[in-house]
Amino acid sequence: MTGSKFYNGYLHVNGEERVVHFRAADTLLTVIREGLGLTGTKYGCGNGDCGACTINVDGWPQKSCLMLAIEAIDKEVLTIEGLNTTPIQKAYVEKNAFQCGFCTPGFIMNAHSLLTLFPDADEQMIQDWMESNICRCTSYQEMMEAIHSVKKG
Template sequence: MNRNLGNQNTTIRLKINQERYEREILASDLLLDVLRKIGFTGAKPGCLNGDCGACTVIMGKQPMKSCLVLAIEANDTEIITIEGLHKTPIQQAFVEHFAFQCGYCTPGFIMNATALLLNDDDPTPEKIKTWLSSNICRCTGYKEIEEAVHSAIHNIKFIE
């Protein structure tokens, strides 16, 4: 039995923000680390245990905490990172509603909100609050973030 599986190299293919990438990785590499090595640094290493949501990306219309996903699990998967949402209505809504302070957690919140709007084109305020509860902001209140998401509800066509 080979106990060094985490040290074996393997090649994966990723589609990130509509572009294809092929990388050689270790079986134990986290998706967060692979994304950052490719140059997608918007997913932030925060708690590294899935609690804060700063590393959130979208995989198959679902928000995923990339610090909990092995890169090999993302093989042949479409991934959207915050860089793929450049100048979209959801980002503009965060600016207009002052839904950030330091900005470290903001990409994760935007990714989570985008996934919500991709899955529900008219979420209730309660559903917005529930979806956002998987992310943590230590600088600001959540009211502005919830207002930003609510204001972007009718602009969900921004990444399709």
């Protein structure tokens, strides 16, 4: 057995083309955190249940623990570090929509995609989208207030 084969490739992350070195089996989460040093994307459950690793791929929320890095080649990847100071981030602070903050980047990335893709989302759509992430220590009410405070329409 010859061992794992490594690849060099380019990923478009937060508006920049980045050279990455990875194995074919590496998740996008691993490459983002360990290869690129972008630690805002969190490892939570490792199986797609919690949403702490949520990023945006071509504008859509994606749980990076479920996506291989090789699948992200030629796609636009956006992490929490790439948002800088967006209205949804400011709203999370203003509405105190976090406690420990571990899950917050995933929630913000999910909400950012929702509000970008569906600025007129109704209450049911917002609830459906936000159910894909889990928080263990805060009230979801503040998160919903943050989303509604920046929602258009």
